[in-house]
Amino acid sequence: MGERGPGAGKLRLARELAATTKAKEPWKKKGLTRAQRVIAFCESLPITKGKLAGKKLKLLPGQREFIEEVYGPKRIRIAIKSEPRGNGKTGLLAPLALAHLLGPEAEVRGEVYSAAIDRKQAGILFAEMEAIILTNPHFAARVSTSEFHKTIKVNSGDGEGSVYEALSSDARRGHGLSPSLWVYDELAQAKDRELLDNLITAMGKRNNSLGIIISTQAPTDNHPLSQLIDDAPNEPSTYVQLKSAPVDADAFSIDTLRSVNPAWGIFLDIEDVMAEARRAKRLAAFEPAFRNLRLNQRVDANQELRIVNSAVWRLGATPVDLDRLRGRRCYGGLDLSSKHDLTAFVLVFPDDEAEPSYDIVPYFWTPSGAMEGRRHQEQDLFREWIKGEHLEEMQGPTVRFKVVAERIVALSRLFDIQSIAYDRWRIDDLKADLADIGAELPLEPFGQGFQSMGPALEFFAECALTGRLNHGGHPVLTANVASAIVVSDPAGNMKFDKDKSNKTGTTRIDGAQALAMALGIARRQVGEEVPVDLDDFIKNAVMA
Numbered sequence: 001m002g003e004r005g006p007g008a009g010k011l012r013l014a015r016e017l018a019a020t021t022k023a024k025e026p027w028k029k030k031g032l033t034r035a036q037r038v039i040a041f042c043e044s045l046p047i048t049k050g051k052l053a054g055k056k057l058k059l060l061p062g063q064r065e066f067i068e069e070v071y072g073p074k075r076i077r078i079a080i081k082s083e084p085r086g087n088g089k090t091g092l093l094a095p096l097a098l099a100h101l102l103g104p105e106a107e108v109r110g111e112v113y114s115a116a117i118d119r120k121q122a123g124i125l126f127a128e129m130e131a132i133i134l135t136n137p138h139f140a141a142r143v144s145t146s147e148f149h150k151t152i153k154v155n156s157g158d159g160e161g162s163v164y165e166a167l168s169s170d171a172r173r174g175h176g177l178s179p180s181l182w183v184y185d186e187l188a189q190a191k192d193r194e195l196l197d198n199l200i201t202a203m204g205k206r207n208n209s210l211g212i213i214i215s216t217q218a219p220t221d222n223h224p225l226s227q228l229i230d231d232a233p234n235e236p237s238t239y240v241q242l243k244s245a246p247v248d249a250d251a252f253s254i255d256t257l258r259s260v261n262p263a264w265g266i267f268l269d270i271e272d273v274m275a276e277a278r279r280a281k282r283l284a285a286f287e288p289a290f291r292n293l294r295l296n297q298r299v300d301a302n303q304e305l306r307i308v309n310s311a312v313w314r315l316g317a318t319p320v321d322l323d324r325l326r327g328r329r330c331y332g333g334l335d336l337s338s339k340h341d342l343t344a345f346v347l348v349f350p351d352d353e354a355e356p357s358y359d360i361v362p363y364f365w366t367p368s369g370a371m372e373g374r375r376h377q378e379q380d381l382f383r384e385w386i387k388g389e390h391l392e393e394m395q396g397p398t399v400r401f402k403v404v405a406e407r408i409v410a411l412s413r414l415f416d417i418q419s420i421a422y423d424r425w426r427i428d429d430l431k432a433d434l435a436d437i438g439a440e441l442p443l444e445p446f447g448q449g450f451q452s453m454g455p456a457l458e459f460f461a462e463c464a465l466t467g468r469l470n471h472g473g474h475p476v477l478t479a480n481v482a483s484a485i486v487v488s489d490p491a492g493n494m495k496f497d498k499d500k501s502n503k504t505g506t507t508r509i510d511g512a513q514a515l516a517m518a519l520g521i522a523r524r525q526v527g528e529e530v531p532v533d534l535d536d537f538i539k540n541a542v543m544a
Helices: 007-018 034-042 061-070 089-102 119-135 194-205 224-234 254-260 270-282 284-295 310-316 368-373 376-387 401-414 427-436 450-465 475-483 498-504 510-526
Strands: 078-082 111-116 143-146 151-154 163-168 181-185 210-214 238-242 329-335 343-350 358-367 392-394 416-422 443-445 485-488 494-496
Touching (some): 034 061, 061 089, 061 238, 089 181, 089 210, 119 143, 119 181, 254 284, 310 475, 358 376, 358 401, 358 475, 368 376, 401 416, 416 510, 450 494, 475 510
Parallel strands (some): 078 210, 111 181
Antiparallel strands (some): 485 494
């Protein structure tokens, strides 16, 4: 295996240094038990990043206990360490993987694997292992690495012929393996159990194969991680170390948080976590992710949640002065939806402050021919909004996008529209209508998945909470926001769920979707940073 990546040159320099220095291997001291050798190896390694970078690793009491149980006299096949985020997961997994690759647990032609939900996540442990190796000339002299393939091979010494490889569930790799050790990083985020099952099945090819899972809890009881934890009392070869707050504990108290976070005040920042607690207490939709990621409770983040509560939304009910906004810079969000439904266009106008407030001006269209097909409650609302000139009714069975295009073009002459974020649904029809009238608009696609909508929704909630959204109490937009249900992925990232929202809300959510896109594109172009909590916690926003 040829060396590739930025570390290749450092490996060559380390080998030269190794030839002139003597290796220090405290884990080979006589009289040590197996667990003591592993602990000595781990604590001989450096911390490579963060506020403690450069210092030797000092295992936390819970980490020492975990190693003593897993590497003690009792035969353990699968070990699970489940605790809240930010408590040194990678800082433990990397040393343990190296212990099996080239340290006290190494065997000739061993196979060490790390598993994660995707290639990016899988590469995190590889990068940490490589960084540790580069600090030790005698390790570096014995291995070759490939950053592209995320592999490490031991060429000499303990573990000669052993290989390490980072696996990801999205690559569906797992057959033909014979692991001496596998570790699974954040199994709770895995959407299926295929890679896990492949790794467990492959353990039968070796006498002393070990699997280690370090993860926050999964949200539901039927997830593979939950099943392994719940079945552990029935399986003597499975060891579980679980740190989780009781369901009846005060989720937001400093005492509860301290009790389940072993790194509290060591390298887990107390102020960051308490800021998250305060936010989750104020905004109900932050609470499930907070309980799961900071208290390690099983909480289904996919429950029906809304982007902000009504009290927070009412903070922005001050009337909007359209005359004052003429000629002002603004950003748009466009949700064309179905031609038989509600079409929304929302403009947001940032002021000149360092952390801008945003005036919001929404426009809505609906076809008269679709009115009878709506629920009775929604029909009453639509007729009231049309009468109050908050919703434009188009005669006929469908929304005519040419009318929408002409109206937006007219608005672009009144306001300095910098960019319009759009959902790709039916956008080609609008572009054709723009071409027919000989007009152009600064259109920019905006993804509707977790990756794009997550930061936009977080910014949405952050601005609403801090009183930086001024929507004038527009009734259609208010109803849309109140009906908008958000769902989250296993990592806590959120997006709107139109199907759930349209089934359970009093009306459609197109205006909320358009507003989120407008704020998302404004944030990007204004260059405002969204506060990011430790471990990129709470990626999205909420409204209940």
